[in-house]
Amino acid sequence: MFSHFLDKDSKTIPECETRKLFDAEEELFFKRMQKALPNCLIFPHVQLASILEAHVSNEKKRQLMRQKLQERHLDFGIFNQDLELLCVVELEREDTQNQDEEYPTKKLLKRAGIKCIRWSRATLPTAEQILRTLAPYSELDAPKIETSMQTIGKFFLDEDLKDPIKLQEKAFTYVEHGNPNALSLAAINRITPDSFIRNEYPHIWQKICLFAGDPGYLKNYLESLFIQNRPIKRRGLPKHVANEVIAIQGENARFVIPKAPDPVWDPTFLHR
Numbered sequence: 001m002f003s004h005f006l007d008k009d010s011k012t013i014p015e016c017e018t019r020k021l022f023d024a025e026e027e028l029f030f031k032r033m034q035k036a037l038p039n040c041l042i043f044p045h046v047q048l049a050s051i052l053e054a055h056v057s058n059e060k061k062r063q064l065m066r067q068k069l070q071e072r073h074l075d076f077g078i079f080n081q082d083l084e085l086l087c088v089v090e091l092e093r094e095d096t097q098n099q100d101e102e103y104p105t106k107k108l109l110k111r112a113g114i115k116c117i118r119w120s121r122a123t124l125p126t127a128e129q130i131l132r133t134l135a136p137y138s139e140l141d142a143p144k145i146e147t148s149m150q151t152i153g154k155f156f157l158d159e160d161l162k163d164p165i166k167l168q169e170k171a172f173t174y175v176e177h178g179n180p181n182a183l184s185l186a187a188i189n190r191i192t193p194d195s196f197i198r199n200e201y202p203h204i205w206q207k208i209c210l211f212a213g214d215p216g217y218l219k220n221y222l223e224s225l226f227i228q229n230r231p232i233k234r235r236g237l238p239k240h241v242a243n244e245v246i247a248i249q250g251e252n253a254r255f256v257i258p259k260a261p262d263p264v265w266d267p268t269f270l271h272r
Contacts, residue, residue, distance in 0.1 A: 025121045029091060036131040046077035051085055052112055072105055087115040132217050135207050179213040183252045188212060191251055192244045200241060215255035222249045
Protein backbone atom coordinates (compact mmCIF):
# COMPACT_ATOMS: atom_id res chain seq x y z
CA MET A 1 0.00 0.00 0.00
CA PHE A 2 2.84 2.38 0.86
CA SER A 3 4.48 1.64 -2.51
CA HIS A 4 1.20 2.62 -4.16
CA PHE A 5 1.55 6.18 -2.82
CA LEU A 6 5.19 6.33 -3.93
CA ASP A 7 4.24 5.33 -7.47
CA LYS A 8 1.50 7.93 -7.49
CA ASP A 9 3.90 10.68 -6.43
CA SER A 10 6.41 9.65 -9.07
CA LYS A 11 3.81 10.23 -11.80
CA THR A 12 2.75 13.63 -10.51
CA ILE A 13 3.68 16.44 -12.91
CA PRO A 14 6.03 18.80 -11.05
CA GLU A 15 5.53 22.53 -10.82
CA CYS A 16 7.35 24.39 -13.62
CA GLU A 17 8.14 27.98 -14.37
CA THR A 18 9.57 29.85 -17.34
CA ARG A 19 13.26 30.66 -17.45
CA LYS A 20 15.23 33.17 -19.49
CA LEU A 21 16.78 31.91 -22.69
CA PHE A 22 20.02 33.83 -22.05
CA ASP A 23 22.11 34.76 -19.08
CA ALA A 24 23.29 38.38 -18.81
CA GLU A 25 26.46 37.97 -20.89
CA GLU A 26 24.73 35.92 -23.60
CA GLU A 27 21.87 38.43 -23.93
CA LEU A 28 24.26 41.37 -24.27
CA PHE A 29 26.40 39.50 -26.80
CA PHE A 30 23.35 38.34 -28.81
CA LYS A 31 22.10 41.93 -29.18
CA ARG A 32 25.53 43.06 -30.32
CA MET A 33 25.67 40.28 -32.92
CA GLN A 34 22.21 41.25 -34.19
CA LYS A 35 23.45 44.81 -34.64
CA ALA A 36 26.65 43.72 -36.38
CA LEU A 37 25.07 41.04 -38.60
CA PRO A 38 21.54 42.21 -39.44
CA ASN A 39 21.21 39.97 -42.51
CA CYS A 40 22.39 36.79 -40.82
CA LEU A 41 20.27 34.33 -38.84
CA ILE A 42 21.67 33.79 -35.34
CA PHE A 43 20.54 30.71 -33.39
CA PRO A 44 21.48 30.21 -29.71
CA HIS A 45 22.27 26.94 -27.94
CA VAL A 46 22.82 24.93 -31.12
CA GLN A 47 23.05 21.19 -30.47
CA LEU A 48 26.26 19.79 -31.88
CA ALA A 49 24.37 16.80 -33.27
CA SER A 50 22.26 19.14 -35.43
CA ILE A 51 25.27 20.33 -37.44
CA LEU A 52 27.68 17.37 -37.16
CA GLU A 53 27.45 13.70 -38.04
CA ALA A 54 30.21 11.20 -37.33
CA HIS A 55 31.17 8.93 -40.22
CA VAL A 56 31.98 5.75 -38.31
CA SER A 57 31.56 2.25 -39.75
CA ASN A 58 31.06 0.59 -36.38
CA GLU A 59 27.37 0.93 -35.42
CA LYS A 60 28.01 0.82 -31.67
CA LYS A 61 30.63 3.55 -31.89
CA ARG A 62 28.38 5.62 -34.17
CA GLN A 63 25.58 5.46 -31.59
CA LEU A 64 28.05 6.46 -28.88
CA MET A 65 29.27 9.44 -30.93
CA ARG A 66 25.70 10.54 -31.68
CA GLN A 67 24.95 10.50 -27.96
CA LYS A 68 28.06 12.57 -27.20
CA LEU A 69 27.11 15.12 -29.87
CA GLN A 70 23.55 15.37 -28.53
CA GLU A 71 24.88 16.17 -25.08
CA ARG A 72 26.90 19.16 -26.28
CA HIS A 73 25.69 22.59 -27.35
CA LEU A 74 27.36 25.57 -28.98
CA ASP A 75 26.54 29.06 -27.75
CA PHE A 76 25.60 30.46 -31.17
CA GLY A 77 25.33 29.33 -34.77
CA ILE A 78 25.40 31.93 -37.56
CA PHE A 79 23.53 31.06 -40.77
CA ASN A 80 22.74 32.86 -44.01
CA GLN A 81 19.19 33.39 -45.28
CA ASP A 82 19.25 29.93 -46.92
CA LEU A 83 20.01 28.36 -43.50
CA GLU A 84 23.52 27.43 -44.58
CA LEU A 85 25.95 27.43 -41.65
CA LEU A 86 28.58 30.18 -41.87
CA CYS A 87 30.34 29.74 -38.53
CA VAL A 88 29.75 29.09 -34.84
CA VAL A 89 30.57 31.27 -31.84
CA GLU A 90 31.56 30.17 -28.34
CA LEU A 91 31.73 32.33 -25.22
CA GLU A 92 34.38 30.82 -22.99
CA ARG A 93 34.50 30.80 -19.22
CA GLU A 94 37.86 30.72 -17.46
CA ASP A 95 36.90 27.57 -15.56
CA THR A 96 35.99 25.61 -18.72
CA GLN A 97 38.82 26.48 -21.09
CA ASN A 98 40.98 23.51 -20.12
CA GLN A 99 38.37 20.77 -19.98
CA ASP A 100 39.77 17.37 -20.89
CA GLU A 101 37.38 15.76 -23.39
CA GLU A 102 37.81 12.49 -25.22
CA TYR A 103 36.61 14.17 -28.41
CA PRO A 104 37.23 17.94 -28.03
CA THR A 105 34.51 20.02 -29.66
CA LYS A 106 37.11 22.35 -31.16
CA LYS A 107 38.79 19.46 -33.01
CA LEU A 108 35.46 17.99 -34.18
CA LEU A 109 34.46 21.34 -35.70
CA LYS A 110 37.84 21.73 -37.36
CA ARG A 111 37.60 18.22 -38.80
CA ALA A 112 34.22 19.14 -40.32
CA GLY A 113 35.56 22.40 -41.76
CA ILE A 114 33.37 24.57 -39.51
CA LYS A 115 34.90 27.85 -38.41
CA CYS A 116 34.61 28.44 -34.66
CA ILE A 117 35.07 31.95 -33.24
CA ARG A 118 35.81 32.15 -29.51
CA TRP A 119 35.52 35.10 -27.17
CA SER A 120 35.92 35.36 -23.42
CA ARG A 121 32.82 36.12 -21.37
CA ALA A 122 34.96 38.38 -19.22
CA THR A 123 35.79 40.70 -22.16
CA LEU A 124 32.88 40.65 -24.61
CA PRO A 125 33.61 42.32 -27.98
CA THR A 126 31.77 45.40 -29.19
CA ALA A 127 29.43 45.27 -32.21
CA GLU A 128 32.19 46.81 -34.35
CA GLN A 129 34.73 44.22 -33.19
CA ILE A 130 32.23 41.46 -33.95
CA LEU A 131 31.69 42.82 -37.46
CA ARG A 132 35.42 43.09 -38.08
CA THR A 133 36.00 39.50 -36.99
CA LEU A 134 32.99 38.04 -38.77
CA ALA A 135 33.18 40.27 -41.86
CA PRO A 136 33.99 37.35 -44.22
CA TYR A 137 30.86 35.56 -42.99
CA SER A 138 28.44 38.50 -42.97
CA GLU A 139 26.32 39.64 -45.90
CA LEU A 140 25.60 43.28 -45.14
CA ASP A 141 23.85 45.46 -47.68
CA ALA A 142 25.09 48.91 -48.59
CA PRO A 143 23.93 51.59 -46.14
CA LYS A 144 20.38 52.82 -46.72
CA ILE A 145 20.03 56.40 -47.93
CA GLU A 146 17.34 57.23 -45.34
CA THR A 147 19.72 56.30 -42.50
CA SER A 148 22.68 58.09 -44.08
CA MET A 149 20.73 61.34 -44.54
CA GLN A 150 20.16 61.62 -40.79
CA THR A 151 23.88 62.01 -40.14
CA ILE A 152 25.50 63.24 -43.37
CA GLY A 153 22.73 65.01 -45.26
CA LYS A 154 23.82 68.38 -43.89
CA PHE A 155 27.11 68.11 -45.84
CA PHE A 156 25.37 68.18 -49.24
CA LEU A 157 23.40 70.59 -51.38
CA ASP A 158 19.61 70.32 -51.66
CA GLU A 159 19.86 69.01 -55.23
CA ASP A 160 22.17 66.24 -54.02
CA LEU A 161 19.58 65.09 -51.47
CA LYS A 162 17.01 64.64 -54.24
CA ASP A 163 19.21 62.12 -56.04
CA PRO A 164 19.74 58.97 -53.89
CA ILE A 165 22.45 57.56 -56.17
CA LYS A 166 24.42 60.80 -56.19
CA LEU A 167 24.00 61.15 -52.42
CA GLN A 168 25.33 57.64 -51.79
CA GLU A 169 28.34 58.24 -54.02
CA LYS A 170 29.18 61.49 -52.23
CA ALA A 171 28.64 59.91 -48.83
CA PHE A 172 31.40 57.39 -49.46
CA THR A 173 33.68 60.17 -50.74
CA TYR A 174 33.24 62.79 -48.01
CA VAL A 175 32.52 60.98 -44.75
CA GLU A 176 36.06 60.16 -43.67
CA HIS A 177 37.25 58.04 -40.74
CA GLY A 178 39.66 60.71 -39.52
CA ASN A 179 42.82 58.57 -39.30
CA PRO A 180 45.67 60.36 -41.12
CA ASN A 181 47.75 57.15 -41.05
CA ALA A 182 45.27 55.16 -43.12
CA LEU A 183 43.88 55.05 -46.64
CA SER A 184 41.25 57.77 -47.02
CA LEU A 185 37.88 57.14 -48.64
CA ALA A 186 38.63 59.80 -51.22
CA ALA A 187 41.83 57.92 -52.13
CA ILE A 188 39.90 54.65 -52.45
CA ASN A 189 37.50 56.36 -54.85
CA ARG A 190 40.43 57.65 -56.93
CA ILE A 191 41.99 54.17 -57.03
CA THR A 192 38.74 52.68 -58.34
CA PRO A 193 37.51 55.17 -61.00
CA ASP A 194 35.35 52.55 -62.74
CA SER A 195 33.55 51.72 -59.46
CA PHE A 196 33.34 48.00 -60.25
CA ILE A 197 33.36 46.97 -56.57
CA ARG A 198 30.87 49.64 -55.53
CA ASN A 199 28.40 48.83 -58.31
CA GLU A 200 28.69 45.03 -58.49
CA TYR A 201 29.58 44.12 -54.88
CA PRO A 202 28.12 46.87 -52.64
CA HIS A 203 28.45 44.71 -49.50
CA ILE A 204 32.21 44.38 -50.12
CA TRP A 205 32.44 48.10 -50.82
CA GLN A 206 30.77 48.92 -47.52
CA LYS A 207 33.21 46.78 -45.55
CA ILE A 208 36.20 48.29 -47.35
CA CYS A 209 34.95 51.76 -46.34
CA LEU A 210 34.24 50.55 -42.80
CA PHE A 211 37.73 49.08 -42.32
CA ALA A 212 39.62 51.82 -44.18
CA GLY A 213 40.51 53.59 -40.94
CA ASP A 214 42.42 50.54 -39.69
CA PRO A 215 45.06 49.41 -42.23
CA GLY A 216 45.65 46.09 -40.45
CA TYR A 217 41.98 45.08 -40.48
CA LEU A 218 41.58 46.26 -44.08
CA LYS A 219 44.61 44.18 -45.10
CA ASN A 220 43.16 41.04 -43.50
CA TYR A 221 39.74 41.61 -45.04
CA LEU A 222 41.07 42.19 -48.57
CA GLU A 223 43.19 39.06 -48.30
CA SER A 224 40.16 37.06 -47.15
CA LEU A 225 38.38 37.88 -50.43
CA PHE A 226 40.83 35.62 -52.26
CA ILE A 227 40.88 32.77 -49.72
CA GLN A 228 38.49 29.81 -49.61
CA ASN A 229 37.93 29.82 -45.84
CA ARG A 230 34.23 28.97 -45.61
CA PRO A 231 32.37 25.68 -45.48
CA ILE A 232 30.45 26.97 -48.53
CA LYS A 233 32.50 27.21 -51.72
CA ARG A 234 32.95 30.78 -52.95
CA ARG A 235 32.52 31.71 -56.60
CA GLY A 236 35.45 34.11 -56.66
CA LEU A 237 35.60 37.67 -57.97
CA PRO A 238 35.57 38.61 -61.67
CA LYS A 239 38.95 39.76 -62.97
CA HIS A 240 38.00 43.44 -63.29
CA VAL A 241 36.71 43.50 -59.70
CA ALA A 242 39.73 41.58 -58.39
CA ASN A 243 42.02 44.13 -60.08
CA GLU A 244 40.37 46.94 -58.09
CA VAL A 245 40.79 44.96 -54.86
CA ILE A 246 44.47 44.42 -55.67
CA ALA A 247 44.90 48.14 -56.37
CA ILE A 248 43.42 49.00 -52.95
CA GLN A 249 45.67 46.36 -51.36
CA GLY A 250 48.74 47.99 -52.88
CA GLU A 251 47.86 51.45 -51.58
CA ASN A 252 46.80 50.19 -48.15
CA ALA A 253 50.11 48.32 -47.78
CA ARG A 254 51.87 51.69 -47.42
CA PHE A 255 50.07 52.25 -44.11
CA VAL A 256 50.40 48.76 -42.63
CA ILE A 257 53.03 48.65 -39.89
CA PRO A 258 55.01 45.41 -40.26
CA LYS A 259 55.49 43.25 -37.20
CA ALA A 260 58.98 43.26 -35.75
CA PRO A 261 60.79 39.98 -36.52
CA ASP A 262 61.63 37.70 -33.65
CA PRO A 263 65.19 38.26 -32.44
CA VAL A 264 67.78 35.72 -33.53
CA TRP A 265 69.43 35.84 -30.12
CA ASP A 266 67.84 35.77 -26.72
CA PRO A 267 67.51 39.49 -25.75
CA THR A 268 68.21 38.73 -22.10
CA PHE A 269 71.49 37.16 -23.13
CA LEU A 270 72.45 40.10 -25.37
CA HIS A 271 71.88 42.66 -22.62
CA ARG A 272 73.73 40.94 -19.79
